[in-house]
Amino acid sequence: MSRITRDRIQPGQNLEAVDLNDRFTDYSQTATLNEENTRDGAFDTPHLASGIITKGMAKTFLGTGDWTRSSVNTVTSQTAASTAAVKFPVEDASSTETRLNASDLTWTIAAKDVLRIYWDLSVRPMYTGTPWTGSPTTIQVDQDGGGTVFVGIGGHCWIISLEWDITSAALANFVPVFGGTDFTSSVGSFKGGSLPGCRHASVIPAWRMSTENTVDGKAASGTTISTRNKVYPTGWYGASGSFYYAPTTAGVTVYGIRVVVHGIYHPANGSGNNYLLVDDTVGGANQKLQYSAGFLTAIWQRTE
């Protein structure tokens, strides 16, 4: 009802009931008020309908849900027998995936919408022995007093990444979220993902590595690699990650979101690109990642 444009009744004009009814209809219009009907400052907080900015929010527990860590799940690292990245969805104590399902989501992310995803998970990388000593990732450096020795550089890590299902509520087709690598790229004989595809992935140090008695740019002499590198367990670690999906054209319908664990990876490069590649030489049943509890949250909002 920004304006009523019906002609006025002129003096001497015959009037009928319809003239009155038409005018009542004009004034009784609904849902057509616009800026011409309101004065400055007309709108205040109560006038704002709910859900005009935040369209949806969903949250779920991740893992066993046990913050005391008396109940944990364990993922083992990949070995040379692994053909590609083996991803383990985060599960509860009953081996049921903890994820956001279609009943939580089924959100169609339109242009000028944004999907924000946040997660956190309490994790504990573990190892036995000195698995890094046999890895091709060790580097040869000068040794104090002459000669050279090998040391580890400390880049081994676990990855926790985000996946979504944008095909159906059956949730049978989880794939990396928009733009994310699935860590199946080949670099030489190794598998992994390129760094430009890693916005959906967080990294956790497999161990904490340093050196002892380094001097003048040289490693200490007289020790083996396993003792030269000072290495300590990462311990329980608060891992977290985030992701944003803001399509500029009509986007996708999101039915499910989950978090997957995989590793152990190491930095690498090839043909001018950087990668995180599975280092299966350090993998095995003794290299594992425990996890207990966390949260996965998704927020769906309009961007303006």
Added chain:
Amino acid sequence: MSKKWTTYEQRDKNLLDADAITEEFRSNQSSITTLDRTQMPVGAVTEARLAPGALHRIYTTELSGGTNAGEQNNYRDTTTSAWQFLAATYQVYGGSWQTLFNETLTDFQGGNLFIEWGGSCFVNGLCHQTINALYPPNPKHFNLRIIVGGVEVASSWGPAIGCQSYRLFGTHQLPPGNHEVSFQWRGTSSGPDDIVDTPGGARLMQFHSWGNKALAIGRFR
């Protein structure tokens, strides 16, 4: 919205004249064109009626360092060995603040800004504490900060060892306008004993960053 007669209430069998209708029309027109907050229904402003950018604006970006999306591109030493990143080495990087990415917050209407930045990094932690850097030691960190219009709104000492992920966030009050945001990093400088290369001349990666993304929310007025 309902409306009642205010000037002449027409009753059954009344004799009508044109002015009775016209004056009522004028009366109603006056009030309709000047609705104030007491006349607006609760919840009248729906998503469809809310003008874009009236209350807020969310800025998201897949931050990019040139051709390597989300990846640090300031220092990309190509002489590192195969099982390392093409990354910042101490031969090419001395330890200064570097702008990883710039982003402009356009059409900011004035109000509160929330901004967050997440990503992953590698820090070479081999030489935190050496023979000649013992008291004090020289722990390496991937320092991070967010600068908005020249003002630091968030900072972090950053990860220290190996591959780790980070997220930092802050808030700031800003006037209307376009605001420049810089996402910056700084690695700790080398110590006197740091191992920086191999006997064959390959340089050791010291710092790298990837998977960077940022989000900002402007809540106006």
